[in-house]
Amino acid sequence: MDELKQARISVSLHLAAAIAVGWTSWIISLAYTKWICAALGFLVLGAISLVLMKRMKVTGKWLSGNGTIIYIFAWAVAWVLFYNLA
Numbered sequence: 137m138d139e140l141k142q143a144r145i146s147v148s149l150h151l152a153a154a155i156a157v158g159w160t161s162w163i164i165s166l167a168y169t170k171w172i173c174a175a176l177g178f179l180v181l182g183a184i185s186l187v188l189m190k191r192m193k194v195t196g197k198w199l200s201g202n203g204t205i206i207y208i209f210a211w212a213v214a215w216v217l218f219y220n221l222a
Contacts, residue, residue, distance in 0.1 A: 142192050143202045150203035151210050153184055158214025162222070165215075179210050
């Protein structure tokens with residue numbers, strides 16, 4: 137698989153997961169503490185990273201630029217957006 141296709145898959149997967157976890161974090165934050173939401177977000181990030189590193193055989197440095205930074209930013213934006221819409 138070429139690097140451009142790997143980058144697209146990684147970014148798309150991280151972005152979709154970040155939006156889903158942002159919504160889930162908002163739901164959880166209504167009843168529980170925010171630390172549980174943060175733990176959930178980083179747990180999902182770790183799981184996605186491990187799966188992509190095994191399947192695509194990429195390094196952690198490549199993955200941080202093509203997914204991790206996007207995931208953290210999109211997760212925070214989604215969480216704040218859902219929080220403000222409620």
